[in-house]
Amino acid sequence: MSESTTAPTEPGRITGVPILLDGVTKRYGSKSAPAVDHLTLEIPAGSTVMFVGPSGCGKTTTMKMINRLIEPTEGSIVIDGEDVTTMNGDDLRRRMGYVIQAGGLFPHMTVAANIGLVPKMLGWDKQRIAERVDELLELVSLDPDSYRDRYPKQLSGGQQQRVGVARALAADPPVLLMDEPFGAVDPITRQRLQDEMISIQNELRKTIVIVTHDIDEAVKLGDWVVVFDEGARIQQYDSPERILAEPANDFVSDFVGSGAGLKALGLTRVNEMPILDAVVVTPEDSPTTAVQKAEAAGHGHVVVLDRARRPIAWPSVAQLRRATALPTRYEPDLPIVGMGATLEDALDTMLVSRAGAALVVGPRGRFEGVVDIDTVMQSLRDNRGAADTGRSPVGTNDAEARIEVAPDTGEITLITPDQVGTGRGRYDDGAAEPSRSDADEGSDSTALPQTSGERP
DSSP, rough: OOOOOOOOTOOOTOOOOOEEEEEEEOOTTSSOSEEEEEEEEOOTTEEEEEESSSSSSSHHHHHHHHHHSOOHHHEEETTEEEEESSSHHHHHHEEEEEEEEETTTTSOHHHHHHTTHHHHHTTTTTHHHHHHHHHHHHHHHHHHHTTTTGGGGGGGGGHHHHHHHHHHTTTOOOEEESSSSTSOOHHHHHHHHHHHHHHHHHOOOOEEEEOSSSSHHHHHHHHHEEEEEEETTEEEEHOOOOOOOOOHHHHHHHHOOOHHHHGGGGBBBGSSSSBBBBOOTTTTTTTTHHHHHHHHOOSSBEEEEEESOOOEEOBBHHHHHHHHSOOSSOOOOOOOOETTBHHHHHHHHHHTTSSSEEEEEOOOGGGEEEEHHHHHHHHHHHHHOOOOOOOOOOEEOOTTTEEEETTTOOEEEEOTTTTTTTTTTETTTTTOOHHHHHHHHHHHHHEEEETTOOOO
């Protein structure tokens, strides 16, 4: 596993690395049933993989074995081609980001000190740490001048969680592990944090593993979703589209629950819809100028932006006519959605908006445009609503299965005792289930590229 760096990277380029759990088992006591039972799981580089399942199914134990907060009883964990089960655990964890519920910040340390903790342990100089702190605060939409010197008790729950994400990314790790990261905040804050997480991942393309009990969150955030039963036994490892449209068995169907059609609203994102233009002004403009611009464009509102092109306010023309100056302070209840927000989030936001629309922001909270209800409804009509046909990464609990990795391409082939590949990454009653394409073609194994973290 290579050392992390903070060299600038091209937005959207994969900076994560592949992870492979090969026959991993965890037992507590010699006679107890395993908490994790012979788990073989491929996590593609640059993808977000969601672990979901009932309480006590082993999903958190599985995640904690990746950074060896919990030591596996059997099996190997390979990260970027290196078996990390023999590596020093502290060194391994310094090369990974780790986010827990409520941020897990040290209360006696400032925001800057919390974020700079791991870089300081790695021997970075003060200037480099300070620059990295400011960069990450901007990444998670917190103004460095306003927040770097605050203490955790001076932050809201959502702000603490943002700082927790920034701290996890401080040393630019290729892998980010998140244990129910948004479970301790209110629904509105949770939605915004999820949107920001999607935006950050679109920019950084880390390899991210997130544990959640919420299937809606899994569908929204995940490129791939693993549904676990007791013993971390895989019931289905698939894209969110197929989890909803083609549940592998009754367990998955029951876990998804009713309203799969409504949950499918979480599959289409704002950045897949037309973004409308808006009239923009700055606080330095006069209300008269703002009204003239709005009327010239035939708009009923203007968007007031700060110097970083972040929305401050969204006044109507009627409000502007009564104003003596444009707003300089951020309105707390602006209807804002991220580019990675889902149709469901966008609709929720617009239904409580006076304008019947929402402001769209991109990386670092920069304004991108507006979406309205008509646009969302048209996208719903255009949505094909069908499951995709690509293949899922490897996943099985078959103790007799073996892994082959092509040395030249890094492609993984899972060979089961009866020579049937997993294909769709499903697990049912102890046997891997081939995909339709495997069955049709008579394939006896499935080669899956580790480098593809995108949904098919």
